[in-house]
Amino acid sequence: MGVSLPPKPNDIADRFCNDSETIKLASTDYGHIVQEIPAAVFHPTSVNDTAILINFAYNNNTTVPITIAARGRGHSVRGQAMARGGVVVNMTSLENRINGSGISVSRSPFLGFFADVGGEQLWIDVLHATLEHGLSPVSWTDYLYLTVGGTLSNAGISGQTFRFGPQISNVYELDVITGKGDIVTCSTKENSELYYAVLGGLGQFGIITRARIALKPAPTRVKWLRMLYNDFSAFSRDQEHLISINGRKQGNAFDYLEGMLLLNQAPPDVSFFPEPDQPRIISLVTQHGIIYCIEAAIYYDDRTVNTVDKELQVLVKGLSFLPGFIFEKNVSYVDFVNRVGSEEQILRSKGLWDIPHPWLNLFVPRSRISDFDSGVFKNIILKQNISAGLVLLYPMNRNKWDDNMSAVIPEEDVFYAVSLLRSSGFNTWEAFDRQNEEILQFCENVGIKVQTYLSHYETQESWIKHFGSKWRSFQERKAQFDPKMILAPGQRIFNK
Ligand SMILES: Cc1cc2nc3c(=O)[nH]c(=O)nc-3n(C[C@H](O)[C@H](O)[C@H](O)COP(=O)(O)OP(=O)(O)OC[C@H]3O[C@@H](n4cnc5c(N)ncnc54)[C@H](O)[C@@H]3O)c2cc1C
The missing domain is CATH 3.40.462.10 (FAD-linked oxidases, C-terminal domain)
Structure with missing residues (x-):
């Protein structure tokens, strides 16, 4: 491929793949317009694997920084989940880890019913798992074969948004691996800056590994x-x-x-x-x-x-x-x-x-x-x-x-x-x-x-215009949570 990574930490070395089929898949998306070839695709078996990977990239001092893109299902249309010469994390590999299904349903006196869902989970699977309890999320996208982490990085809109808000308005809590490799739980009360940054944050501040989603009784x-x-x-x-x-x-x-x-x-x-x-x-x-x-x-x-x-x-x-x-x-x-x-x-x-x-x-x-x-x-x-x-x-x-x-x-x-x-x-x-x-x-x-929405721009000037009055805080949050600009390079906000 012409691109190689520095030696990898021993405990995750066997999670990297660079056979041509795997690389080809990670070089394309639903848009079929952009193609970016990564050096490797990473298949985590746990959240910790991904934290080790990001920490490794964060502490790596080679002249060319390692970039890392989480790939949900690659349903972006302009290369947003790609990483040219970097590492694509195949989030699918994380399925089936929380309680065996990646989705668990609970109730708390303060929140009512909620589901803890892996960022790699598809909304269709969230639907089926919550319906087993007679419950359902209230805010959807039109198409459900999208990942929870992927839509929460954008907003997640559909015909329910006018009434219940976008999907990002229906999340109580997140687990996120930041650009330093730290695993952080965040909500409006705890580490709120990270919580607000990540929701709609285009993958710039961390990889969502768990989201706590609001549930209501499901209609039939x-x-x-x-x-x-x-x-x-x-x-x-x-x-x-x-x-x-x-x-x-x-x-x-x-x-x-x-x-x-x-x-x-x-x-x-x-x-x-x-x-x-x-x-x-x-x-x-x-x-x-x-x-x-x-x-x-x-x-x-x-x-x-x-x-x-x-x-x-x-x-x-x-x-x-x-x-x-x-x-x-x-x-x-x-x-x-x-x-x-x-x-x-x-x-x-x-x-x-x-x-x-x-x-x-x-x-x-x-x-x-x-x-x-x-x-x-x-x-x-x-x-x-x-x-x-x-x-x-x-x-x-x-x-x-x-x-x-x-x-x-x-x-x-x-x-x-x-x-x-x-x-x-x-x-x-x-x-x-x-x-x-x-x-x-x-x-x-x-x-x-x-x-x-689901934007793509070629220059940072265009992104600055896009964010308008929010650009300053977006940039400050980037410096705080991903100072080496490792994450989601395919959005082309901080990486060329
Ligand atoms: C047929 C179709 C219908 C759609 N309908 C709707 C709709 O009704 N409403 C709507 O809002 N959107 C819709 N979308 C767009 C969709 O929300 C985006 O494509 C979104 O990116 C989800 O796709 P994905 O899960 O495959 O994410 P990917 O395309 O894989 O990733 C999208 C971005 O998020 C980052 N990312 C992925 N996973 C994580 C994670 N766990 N943590 C942090 N960052 C992550 C990636 O690095 C990338 O930058 C639709 C897309 C398609 C193809």
Whole structure:
């Protein structure tokens, strides 16, 4: 490979691999755009192994510092979990260590129910393990084959965020191995600076080896709705109204709210809708070029089965969707939260999973979302022949986020998550990327202060701009917890 590491400590020497297959896997990710070749992949069998590795790197005085990247499942799209010439820690090797399953459920008088979960665990496994106790986390990502450490390093958002906050707002405590190789337990009360740094911290301050996740009684079933709009202001007004009622007692608000665009660019995916209705939905999209869809869900169980329909009626009363264009599915809770898992299987079977993903994820302030709609969706996207992929668009409440944490969001009380989840060919992703750049440039030109999510930048200047007023504390925390800049080099914040 042309890169070699200094002699390794004896007790972990046999955990390193550098056969070509292993190196190849660690050199790529879900994005299939960036490739960075590490010197070795490390397979820890315990948290201690990883602490020894980081401590070794911290005390190593060779001219080229050793860099280390935790790799959850490599579901990043721009090399964020890679380490050029460094060591990639394959977090998967840590599975099955806490109580044999990596996940344990407990209750405390102060916190109620919680799960202690290894940072390497997949959210799908957290779901199944907690359901065995009739419990569930409250805040999810759309796709559950992501690791706990990976999503907590970003934020972890989905349709529950408006109500329960992102996943980082639902963590009581963490165990973290810092960039000095120290294993530290942290929470809002103990080592709080590290706790706040790590949540949304892009892997810069330590490797999360355990997270204590808040749990609530799990529902069993879900009423899952989609409502269609041809008018953006009616769509966003209704979305904002629905997230404004999150503060009332459970049962009076939706448990989940997202939104998406149906675009006339490529044949829109109408598989959610009943087959007999699909032709009239396609014709609606053809007629308007763009149709907005609110996706909302309400959970229920045996206790509430007789009242859920009444609650739904109250919630949708007064909404301005197109008459006759409201659709409902009744599914199990597991099928609902794991809904993208079945889509993955379909895409895999068509060879459309392991291909480039030039995604663009943004947070857009509420006050400019209408300008974003006219400038980006109706202009840049509709007028060019480049597929926007699946476009998600939904609002969330800033007061469900904690500003002490590293994640960066717009200043306004309400902001929208906008995701252009594009797929491309191996030779065409650059055209998609150019359109992403055009969108960002448009926002800059007209003064829409967007924040990127799952960000990637080439220069530190861009990161400084990204973090804005948070940059200083981000930098200070880096100096405190990873002074030799060993961790997560693939984010390119402190490493070139
Ligand atoms: C199909 C799909 C759907 C998605 N849907 C959503 C969604 O709905 N909402 C959402 O918020 N995100 C979503 N994501 C993005 C996802 O949150 C990120 O890809 C995230 O990085 C998790 O992936 P991973 O666990 O494989 O982490 P990786 O890609 O392996 O790592 C991501 C970063 O975190 C660091 N890291 C990994 N593990 C740890 C750890 N234990 N401690 C500290 N740092 C660590 C890595 O070094 C890297 O910098 C989706 C991604 C995909 C591919």
